[in-house]
Ligand SMILES: Nc1ncnc2c1ncn2[C@@H]1O[C@H](COP(=O)(O)OP(=O)(O)O)[C@@H](O)[C@H]1O
């Protein structure tokens with residue numbers, strides 16, 4: 001039975017899809033079979049990032065309304081261990097009950113399943129994921145984003161769902177310059193347990209175009225540390241200037 005993660009955020013554009021793909025790459029590199037499910041109805045992007053946009057015919061809404069699951073799971077040409085179920089191109093086509101059944105099925109087919117949720121506080125589908133799902137809330141290092149992440153986390157806690165925080169687009173130089181809003185303060189304000197920091201990275205910014213992330217890049221190493229932590233290893237945070 002695989003691990004299931006729901007990637008979420010308060011504010012949009014903080015890097016949920018980027019984090020979803022980065023984590024998928026890291027788990028795949030550790031030898032796992034990974035499924036990404038794009039939940040961003042109407043605003044899909046993982047098909048582009050994983051380079052399956054030209055081949056994809058079916059999407060999540062088709063599977064939920066009876067299309068054979070295997071026909072809507074698209075292996076990514078970027079990595080043989082990563083597959084995608086694309087998001088519906090229109091909103092309102094996902095049924096929470098059918099989604100719950102699908103999530104249980106795919107959990108048994110893959111080592112890791114990552115649901116990339118839309119931003120915001122519509123929690124309709126959060127209860128649909130299997131018991132034991134870990135929700136990963138992504139924020140960027142600014143107080144507004146972190147406060148929004150804290151709001152999401154609080155709601156998840158009320159629903160008795162576990163959540164952790166990833167701070168994306170971290171820049172050591174800025175965190176030194178603006179000492180008043182240093183990373184510790186940001187994390188303390190969020191009251192969510194920190195899973196890891198992902199650096200600001202040109203490789204990640206360009207990923208949808210280049211479809212490449214070197215295993216030697218800081219960004220990849222950051223995702224690998226997080227994937228190892230999620231597999232239960234005790235991987236310490238490196239010195240902030242090395243992130
Ligand atoms: N760590 C990062 N470094 C540089 N650019 C990033 C990073 N994370 C995300 N981005 C860029 O930010 C934009 C929004 O990211 P995306 O993953 O689509 O956010 P979301 O899914 O939360 O809307 C994209 O252009 C992406 O390339």
Ligand SMILES: [Mg+2]
Pocket residue numbers: 016017018040045116
């Ligand atoms: Mg997204």
